[in-house]
Amino acid sequence: MKVRTPHMQGLQFQSFGEAKDVLQLVELQEPPAPAKSEVQIEMAYAPINPNDFLRIHSYLPNPPALPAIAGNEGLGHVVAVGDDVDTVKPGDRVILPLYSGTWRNRLNVPAQGLFALPAEADPQQLAMLRINPSTAALLLSEFVTLKPGDWVVQNAANSGVGRAVIAIAKHRGFKTVNLVRRPELIGDLLEAGGDIVEVDAPDGSMISDLHSGIEPKLAIDGVSASGTARLARWLAPGATLVGYAMMGGGRTPAADLDAIASSGINLQSFYLGRKENAQKMQDVLQTSAQLIAKGKLVQPIAATYPLKDYLQALAHARNGGKVQLDLRAR
Incomplete structure (x- = not known):
């Protein structure tokens, strides 16, 4: 009944x-x-x-x-x-x-x-x-073949997708560099399992030089606009950068993509609703x-x-x- x-x-x-x-x-x-x-x-x-x-x-x-x-x-x-x-x-x-x-x-x-x-x-x-965990899981598996110990870098790391990336990457044995907008988020994301958490400074200053031995094969971009170019600075030559959102407000990557082009970085995009997913x-x-x-x-x-x-x-x-x-x- x-x-x-x-x-x-x-x-x-x-x-x-x-x-x-x-x-x-x-x-x-x-x-x-x-x-x-x-x-x-x-x-x-x-x-x-x-x-x-x-x-x-x-x-x-x-x-x-x-x-x-x-x-x-x-x-x-x-x-x-x-x-x-x-x-x-x-x-x-x-x-x-x-x-x-x-x-x-x-x-x-x-x-x-x-x-x-x-x-x-x-x-x-x-x-x-x-939505968020599924997006994170597929971002970590569908673009680059990663093995335990490999590094992944992401911006918007405090977002729902970003936190899921941290958890799922840790479960699979990957290490994460996590970029956030505010310094008060650093401790929380370290406690959540992020290996490195840094402020994604809008003026373009980066902390990547302090971690010169880390060259992620995969970057996960939830910001777009100028955030894409800043994120690309972390990547090894020939690595892949995947965009899934535009939280920075811009609907395209930054106009100056010289660093991306000269490094042979592969730009990809992700949409969860695609039939193949x-x-x-x-x-x-x-x-x-x-x-x-x-x-x-x-x-x-x-x-x-x-x-x-x-x-x-x-x-x-x-x-x-x-x-x-x-x-x-x-």
């Missing part, structure tokens, strides 16, 4: 634009019983990520048909399964497929790729599993879930807001810090 949700609500947008302007809290019909190969999920938590804002603005590939429910990832538990579903059962906690529209109380999704998450893991940490996600998610369960992958959460307070949540997320929506139906 299906348990009815007291109030079915979701954050919907009928046009693309700034999230605070186009999102509306709307009443939704309860989803029907799941069809064959579907499951019904009751949502628990969902983070507000930069790529949520990008999707609502239609900056990402394959924008959704409108009207659409926002939310690119999140955690819920299975309340009903359709015919032929034997990979999960009612009561199992699961991570939603990418771009499911998770900012609502309940929804139906395909069962393919779903698996039961560790019962002992923190639910709010699991809610952030789909889908078949790799199961192993990536299961490994990251185990790291969360063991307390080895932890992302600080600045605040959690109920769905009705979504405007405050959006403003908080825009100002920095990881923010989550509490989607449990009241």
Whole structure:
């Protein structure tokens, strides 16, 4: 017998634009019983990520048909399964497929790729599993063949992806150089497992000369603009630099790429939603879930807001810090 949700609500947008302007809290019909190969999920938590804002603005590939429910990832538990579903059962906690529209109380999704998450893991940490840890894991495996003891350098090291890079690299035996904007972050990231943590000075001054014996084969760029050129100074000739975000505000690398060109550095880009990444996600998610369960992958959460307070949540997320929506139906 299906348990009815007291109030079915979701954050919907009928046009693309700034999230605070186009999102509306709307009443939704309860989803029907799941069809064959579907499951019904009751949502628990969902983070507000930069790529949520990008999707609502239609900056990402394959924008959704409108009207659409926002939310690119999140955690819920299975309340009903359709015919032929034997990979999960009612009561199992699961991570939603990418771009499911998770900012609502309940929804139906395909069962393919779903698996039961560790019962002992923190639910709010699991809610952030789909995007940041998956991005970090694939950045560390898909562009350069690394072996234990190899070095990786990254900027935006205090971001969700950056912290996941530290945890997953440590799990695989790699060493990390981590660049941050503020000196007060250094101790926290060293405690989180970073091998070297330095300030990424915007004036171009670098600490790399103090570590001249370290020549990473891979650089992970979440800043872009002038941050790309600064990051490249750490790399060995012929190394690879992969961009995955533009937190510095610029949408292209710095214009002066002489150092990159003369060193033969290979520039690449990464987007999690590419079709070729889908078949790799199961192993990536299961490994990251185990790291969360063991307390080895932890992302600080600045605040959690109920769905009705979504405007405050959006403003908080825009100002920095990881923010989550509490989607449990009241």
